[in-house]
Amino acid sequence: MSKHFPERGTPWDALKAQMEEMAAGDIDWRHGRNGYNVFFAGPDVLEVIKEAYTMFISENGLNQGAFPSLKVMEDEVVQMALDLFEAPDGAAGGMTSGGTESIIMAVKACRERAHEQGKDTSNANIVIPYSGHPAFNKAGHYLGLEVIRTPIDGETRLPDLEAFEAAIDENTIMCVGSAPAFPSGVVEQIPELSEIARARGIWFHVDACVGGYFAPFAEMNGVELPAYNFKNRGVSSLSADLHKFGYAAKGASTVLYRSEDLQKYQKTDFDVWPSGRMVTPTLAGTRPGGAIAAAWAVMNYLGKEGYAAKAKVILETRARLEQGLADLGYKVYGPSKLMIINFGKEGLELFGLWGAMNKRGWWPGATVDPPALHMMLTPAHEAALDDFLKDLAEATEEAEKGQAEAKEVRYS
């Protein structure tokens, strides 16, 4: 044990200095050196979410009776989200701490409903393409459901629709598609996938966690996408994270349902203990008021116009990056039109390349299938792009000559 609980306190100035020193070793996200993790939309946006978070840092989203301010803000965040994702009248939703919690909540609601409908959920399953986020396996593990993954096409990275359909059996209670998928950034065929589920009376969830708050604004910039939201009548629920391309403070996601009747299965209602009835809408008990407040503030601060302007910057950066990658002989995997770009080069050792980039101050993402780098472009990457391409050219040469020190990148 190298650190013991301190006997006495330390003045804040000294602690702050110590924390600043620790942060000096972190990846320089303010200058776009990160490939994921931080979604920096500029100093003004950061100021808004910091102030809003701080204003409600002590308030507890668990007790909205005591904090009607948080109830108003959460209700309005959800209303704005339902509007953005074209939900029908009667749709409902709530906020959670992030994509994983939103997904676990949707899976829980689906399972409880199936149980109430008299289905045997002891060996029920979820069918999801190979490209789906591991949060579904986490949900399956926690909730006792099998997760069946189905193949995607090697070139387009899109789910094989026939294999998806064939994997569904009498125990399937949920089907899933991503909009977009994390690894490739490709928006999957939600109209076809959700229709396959609907035709069998199966709950369909759209995982729009990473790009839900980007795709509509890319469309406003002329990008054409398949319908990925509640416009598809087979879509039962949808998750979209505010703490990613909603540019909110961390700890904020939305999970939305086609109807209140579907959402009602999300909550936990318990009263067999001395303190009486406790109703919690999500996994958490105590919920950070700051995360709700910061999300509400940034959505109102930017509005559709502000988000569309950020999306424009990202799309232009993507086009410049694609050109630079082509000049270096890189191939972009999957026809993503959004903010995720997955690129590699035949025969290039991935972890050598990653190590060579990391040595130059970058923290890109990576995929192992195909072995390739991965970037989630944010507004901060506009100014970083020239440096990125210059360093990528050097790192590529180093890796090609076998001179790079390999480093394995893991999402942990």
Ligand SMILES: Cc1ncc(COP(=O)(O)O)c(C=O)c1O
């Ligand atoms: C498509 C998708 N789903 C779910 C998640 C999980 O979100 P979180 O990390 O906020 O729990 C992510 C995270 O990147 C994601 O990209």
